[in-house]
Amino acid sequence: MTLLGAGARLVDVAGGRTLAGAELAAEVGRSMEALSALPTGVVFARMSVDLPSVLTYLGAFESGRAIALIDPALDADVLAGLVSRFRPAAVLSASGDAPEGYFVRGDDWVRSSADGVVPHPDLAVLLPTSGSTGNPKLVRLSRHAILANAEAIAQVLDIDADEVAPTCLPLHYSYGLSVLNSHLVRDATVVIEPSGVLGRGFWDAVNTYGVTSLSGVPYHYEMLRRLKFDPAKYPTLRTLTQAGGKLRDELIAEFNDKMLAVGGRMYVMYGQTEASPRMTTVPAERLAEKLGSAGPALPGGKFAVRRDNGSETTHPKIVGEVVYRGPNVMMGYADDESGLAKGDEYGGVLATGDLGYVDEEGYLFITGRLKRIGKVFGNRVSLDDLEQAVRVAAVGIDVVAAVAAGDKVVLFAEGADKDICKDASRALSERLHLHVSGFDVRPIETVPLLASGKIDYRTLEGRL
Incomplete structure (x- = not known):
């Protein structure tokens, strides 16, 4: 055929x-x-x-x-x-x-x-x-x-x-x-x-x-x-x-x-x-x-x-x-x-x-x-779930990328200012009942993408 x-x-x-x-x-x-x-x-x-x-x-x-x-x-x-x-x-x-x-x-x-x-x-x-x-x-x-x-x-x-x-x-x-x-x-x-x-x-x-x-x-x-x-x-x-x-x-x-x-x-x-x-x-x-x-x-x-x-x-x-x-x-x-x-x-x-x-x-x-898992103070968390939680938290973040960073998670928030990032960290802390310091939400001008339009997590890991 x-x-x-x-x-x-x-x-x-x-x-x-x-x-x-x-x-x-x-x-x-x-x-x-x-x-x-x-x-x-x-x-x-x-x-x-x-x-x-x-x-x-x-x-x-x-x-x-x-x-x-x-x-x-x-x-x-x-x-x-x-x-x-x-x-x-x-x-x-x-x-x-x-x-x-x-x-x-x-x-x-x-x-x-x-x-x-x-x-x-x-x-x-x-x-x-x-x-x-x-x-x-x-x-x-x-x-x-x-x-x-x-x-x-x-x-x-x-x-x-x-x-x-x-x-x-x-x-x-x-x-x-x-x-x-x-x-x-x-x-x-x-x-x-x-x-x-x-x-x-x-x-x-x-x-x-x-x-x-x-x-x-x-x-x-x-x-x-x-x-x-x-x-x-x-x-x-x-x-x-x-x-x-x-x-x-x-x-x-x-x-x-x-x-x-x-x-x-x-x-x-x-x-x-x-x-x-x-x-x-x-x-x-x-x-x-x-x-x-x-x-x-x-x-x-x-x-x-x-x-x-x-x-x-x-x-x-x-x-x-x-x-x-x-x-x-x-x-x-x-x-x-x-x-x-x-x-x-x-x-x-x-x-x-x-x-x-x-x-x-x-x-x-x-x-x-299976492999998109991070740890916050020893607690296993889904990085995909964290991204979704930030998007639905109504703090003004639509595009976000989460990467594991030792005993915490870093989330890069596109177009967000520092106050919005703090709000997102607090929202994750309240949702998962873990200390706010385990969620490092950082502003980024543009989340890097692969040619496919998917998030380039490897590049973000290099920025930790």
Whole structure:
């Protein structure tokens, strides 16, 4: 099965060009030819939000060439480490001097040696596990997993040939890639516009090209609220989707009401890169009723929770680690080039690392993250819960990030002054019945974000 539907279209806003039908197929074919001329091995592609990057990805997928999608802003040292460990056939859209063992060809680094590890034939896409720093592994996603997830998402969102989706999110981010996949597989149109939902050019494109949907992570919705987003200004825009972390319930209700008022719909979803990436969608017609839920599993998937003793259950209200089973689960991780040749190591089962429970109707509720735990004077606290507690404390803080700091927790509050931070510390102290000194709420001009729009906790840890 192909990812590129016969009626799919790409609109390149920057180039003023639309590709469809035979012309789009020819461009993808040229990308396939260019990739086939490279040495053996996985291809690294630095994925900007532009037409060449999309065509490179489609050329790789359609030709069966394994491709790793790399953040173009990735730290140079991290990229060098990845190149050393995985010895890719080439690094496309590279910059600067080529590392040892590579030569420069146009904008690319090409490996000098023809010898390399042949990736497993099922392997299609690799995505790094972390953001701009660290020593990331690569998530190995099969062609079957990518296609299964694209079809399941298209089914629950009712995507058809009339849909027009913009590139709201980076294409190296699994959610952004998922939006692209789920629309192209259903003959829909993708508008390639690089400025994102907070850029003026994006909203011009929404009106010019009749965009029908918008996808965002929680930070985007916090910002849209500040900008007083009004869907009535955009007559064709009638669908909102949200994933990439838990959006606070009051914002879900607010945006859902906005969309209902104009005859639109909002979908809340949950996923992980390791699941290609989406696992749930709350049906739009039940969003208000199921506020706070991540929704039921996508078609073909199912959930259970794993208790401390290792047993699994679907009994309502029992909290444990969320375990997902479905055709979209990754093949596994790769630490170096030897891992590229491995087959499926997970068998369609993913222990998510998230805590949650499943209600009587099979709707999943996420309550926290196993590793997002801090200590305040020896008492274990959920960092995610602390962030939520600050947001609902009505002290004037909407964007906040909590990190563990020894025997206390530091919370960075965006745009807050010192008095507001003191109010937040007192509110946490009263809520958890722990001394106020255990909650160090600090003002910060802007909470740092990864390219995906998620909070960059590692950078914040470096500021302690």
